[in-house]
Amino acid sequence: KRDAFLDAFQKIDKEFRNIFAQLTTRDSGYCNHDNCPPGRILHGDAWLELDNPDEIFNAGVTLFAKFPNKVERDIIICSGGEKTVAALCLILAIQAVKPAPFYVFDEIDAHLDAVNSSKLAEILQSRTSKSQVIMISLKDTILSRVDTMYGVYHERSITKILKFRPTEKDIEYSKGISVK
Amino acid sequence: KRDAFLDAFQKIDKEFRNIFAQLTTRDSGYCNHDNCPPGRILHGDAWLELDNPDEIFNAGVTLFAKFPNKVERDIIICSGGEKTVAALCLILAIQAVKPAPFYVFDEIDAHLDAVNSSKLAEILQSRTSKSQVIMISLKDTILSRVDTMYGVYHERSITKILKFRPTEKDIEYSKGISVK
Amino acid sequence: VYIKKVETRGFKSFGSRPVSVNFEGRFIGITGPNGSGKSNIIDAILFAIGENRPRMMRVPKLSGLIFDGAGGNPSTSARVTITLDNTSREISIDNDRVTLTREIRSGGDSVYLLNGKKVQKSTLSDLLRLALISSDGLNFVPQGMVTHLADLDSDEKRGLIEEIV
Amino acid sequence: VYIKKVETRGFKSFGSRPVSVNFEGRFIGITGPNGSGKSNIIDAILFAIGENRPRMMRVPKLSGLIFDGAGGNPSTSARVTITLDNTSREISIDNDRVTLTREIRSGGDSVYLLNGKKVQKSTLSDLLRLALISSDGLNFVPQGMVTHLADLDSDEKRGLIEEIV
Numbered sequence A, B: 001k002r003d004a005f006l007d008a009f010q011k012i013d014k015e016f017r018n019i020f021a022q023l024t025t026r027d028s029g030y031c032n033h034d035n036c037p038p039g040r041i042l043h044g045d046a047w048l049e050l051d052n053p054d055e056i057f058n059a060g061v062t063l064f065a066k067f068p069n070k071v072e073r074d075i076i077i078c079s080g081g082e083k084t085v086a087a088l089c090l091i092l093a094i095q096a097v098k099p100a101p102f103y104v105f106d107e108i109d110a111h112l113d114a115v116n117s118s119k120l121a122e123i124l125q126s127r128t129s130k131s132q133v134i135m136i137s138l139k140d141t142i143l144s145r146v147d148t149m150y151g152v153y154h155e156r157s158i159t160k161i162l163k164f165r166p167t168e169k170d171i172e173y174s175k176g177i178s179v180k
Numbered sequence C, D: 001v002y003i004k005k006v007e008t009r010g011f012k013s014f015g016s017r018p019v020s021v022n023f024e025g026r027f028i029g030i031t032g033p034n035g036s037g038k039s040n041i042i043d044a045i046l047f048a049i050g051e052n053r054p055r056m057m058r059v060p061k062l063s064g065l066i067f068d069g070a071g072g073n074p075s076t077s078a079r080v081t082i083t084l085d086n087t088s089r090e091i092s093i094d095n096d097r098v099t100l101t102r103e104i105r106s107g108g109d110s111v112y113l114l115n116g117k118k119v120q121k122s123t124l125s126d127l128l129r130l131a132l133i134s135s136d137g138l139n140f141v142p143q144g145m146v147t148h149l150a151d152l153d154s155d156e157k158r159g160l161i162e163e164i165v
C-alpha cells in the first residue's frame, strides 16, 4: 500500500512540476524584479511534499508554489486564482498519469485572469494531439482556440444546439445574448 | 425562537422575491414561447418555502425558482449559473433585511453570463444611493458601471494600487495583462 | 477513441423529441447563456457510459434525468446514444464506429445497447475500462470541481492521491 | 458611513513601507491579475474593524497577516488604518472623520486606536455594532461564498436564516 502510494505520488509530482512550469511560463518582459533570468523565459515552479514520509497515511501532502516574480509559498495562503492554477495543474497531472481518450471540462476557467486563461488554452490545445478535449466556457480566451464551436440556447422550453466557426462575431452571439 | 425565525423568514422571503424579479427582468423581446406577456416586461419569480411549517427546526427550507421562459423548479436541479443567481438574490435579500453602511463583494460574478452580470451591475449600482459598494471583479460588465476604478498589480514583491477612470482602454490595461 | 455524436430523446432539458449533435474535431468548445443546457450535454455522456450516481448528473435520483415536460407532457423515458470513433481500436471491437445507448424508464431500470444490441452493464463496463473510458477518474471535471480541489487541506490532498492508486 | 481611505504598513502583500489608497465615490471597482493583492484589500478592512478569525482573512493564524518579507526582510508588525466618512453620524462620535487603526505584533496581541487614541476592543466593537458595521453579517461576501451558498441543501438554507435571527 505504501509502495503503491509512493509510486503514484512520485509520478503525479513529476507531471505536476512540469505542467505548472508550462502554465506559468511568461516571456522575459514579464519579469519585474532585479534577478530576472537573462533573456530566458520566466516560469513558476511548484511541487508536492509529504508532510511526514515515515507516517504517510497519518499525515498530509502540502503543495508549494513559486509564481513568476514571487517567492515560494504554501498554496494555502495564496490567492483564489493562484489556488485555481495549482488545482488545475494537479488535475492535468493526474490525467497525464492516468490518461483517457477524451476529457470534458466544465467552466474550469471561471476565476482565471486573461493571462492564465490563455496559457491554459495553449496546454489544452496541446493535449488534443493525443486525446479529444470538450470544453464548456463563457470566456472568449479559451473558446477562440477550439476547432469547432457549439452554441447552446434555450427556446420553447427545450435546449437547442447550433454549430458555428469560432470567429469574433460568433462568439459574441452565443455569450449570453438571448438567441432569437 | 419560532416567532423570531418566522419573522426573519418572512422578511427575507419578501425581499428575495422582489430582488429575484429585478435580476431576472428582461425586455419582452426575450420571450421565446407562446404565452408571452403582451408588451409587458418579462421577469422570473422565486420564493422560499418551509418544508414543514409545524416542525420548522426539524425540516429545511426549499428555494423555488421560475426563470424567464421556464417553468418553476426546485433550485437544486437548476444550472450552476441559475443557482448563482438565486444565491446572489438570497445574499442581497439578507443584506436588505440587515442593512449596513458599506458592502464588499469579491468576484461574485464568476459564473454569470453577460446578461445576468449586467443586470447584477444595475442592482448593485442602485444600492449605492444608500450605501457604499466595493466590488472586486475580473469582468468588464460590472466594472464599467463603477464611479472609480482601482487597478491592483504586483511589482518587486509587493502589491501596488493605481486609480483610473473606467474607460474601455483602461479596463483592458489592468485585466491580467502584465503591468510594467 | 473520441466522441463523434451525441443523440438524446427525453433526456433532461433536451426535450422529448430526438436531438442530435455531431462533434467535429478534437478540440470542442461549448458556450451559451446560463441555464441553456451546456452541462446537461456532459450529463448525457456520463449517463451513456454507465454513470449510476445521480449526484454526478446533478439530479436527486436517476428518474430526474427524464425530461419533466417543462409544464407540458413529461417524457416516460430518457435515452442517450453516443457514437465513438474507434479507428484506433482502443475499444476491443472490430469496428470503426461504436455506439453506446442507454435508456432509463421512470421505474429506474436501465437498458444498455452496444452497437444496437442489448448488453449487460458489466460487459459494457469491462469494455470501457479497458479503453480507459470511465466516469470516476478526473477525465470529467464538472462545474465547481476546480474551486473545490483548490481549497483542499493537506490531509484531503493525500486522500486525493490515495484514490488514484 | 463609508470608507474613504485604507492605509497599511507591514500588512500581507502590501509590504513594509506605508501604502495608502483613497476611495472616491460610492461605487468602487477593483480589478487586476490573479495574485496581485485584490482580496488582501478586503482582509485589511476586516482586520481594521476587529475581525479575529484568521480563516476569514485566509491565513492559518493572525501572525500570518504580517508581511513575510517575500524573500527579504519580514515586517515585525502589521498595521492598518481605515478612515471612515462619518458626516451621517452613524458612528456616535461627533466628528466628520473617524479613523480605526489596528496593529498586531508577531506575538499576536492587537492594539486598537480610535482617532489616534488607544481603545479597548470591546469599546470599538460596541461603537461599530451600533453603526451596523460588522464582519459577521453578509455585508462581506468573500471569494467563493456565492458558489458555496448556491450548493446548500434545504437544512443548510434553514440554518442560514437561523443565523440571521
Ligand SMILES: Nc1ncnc2c1ncn2[C@@H]1O[C@H](COP(=O)(O)OP(=O)(O)OP(=O)(O)O)[C@@H](O)[C@H]1O
Residues within 6 Å of the ligand: A073, A077, A078, A079, A080, A081, A082, B152, D011, D012, D013, D014, D032, D033, D034, D035, D036, D037, D038, D039, D040, D041, D064, D065, D066, D067, D068, D069, D070, D143
Ligand atoms: N503575509 C504575507 N506576506 C506577503 N504576501 C502575502 C502574505 N499573505 C499572502 N500573501 C500573498 O498575497 C498575494 C495576493 O493575494 P490576494 O488573494 O489578495 O490576490 P488577488 O488579487 O485577490 O488574486 P485572485 O484574482 O487570484 O483572487 C498572494 O500571492 C499571496 O502569496
Ligand SMILES: Nc1ncnc2c1ncn2[C@@H]1O[C@H](COP(=O)(O)OP(=O)(O)OP(=O)(O)O)[C@@H](O)[C@H]1O
Residues within 6 Å of the ligand: A152, B073, B077, B078, B079, B080, B081, B082, C011, C012, C013, C014, C032, C033, C034, C035, C036, C037, C038, C039, C040, C041, C064, C065, C066, C067, C068, C069, C070, C143
Ligand atoms: N429533467 C429535466 N427536465 C427538463 N429540464 C431539466 C431537467 N433537469 C434539469 N433541467 C433544466 O436544465 C436546465 C439547464 O441546465 P444546465 O445545467 O445544463 O445549464 P448550463 O448551460 O450548464 O448553465 P450554466 O452556465 O448556468 O452552468 C436548467 O435550467 C434545469 O432547470
Ligand SMILES: [Mg+2]
Residues within 6 Å of the ligand: A106, B079, B080, B081, C038, C039, C143
Ligand atoms: Mg453549467
Ligand SMILES: [Mg+2]
Residues within 6 Å of the ligand: A079, A080, A081, B106, D038, D039, D040, D143
Ligand atoms: Mg482574490
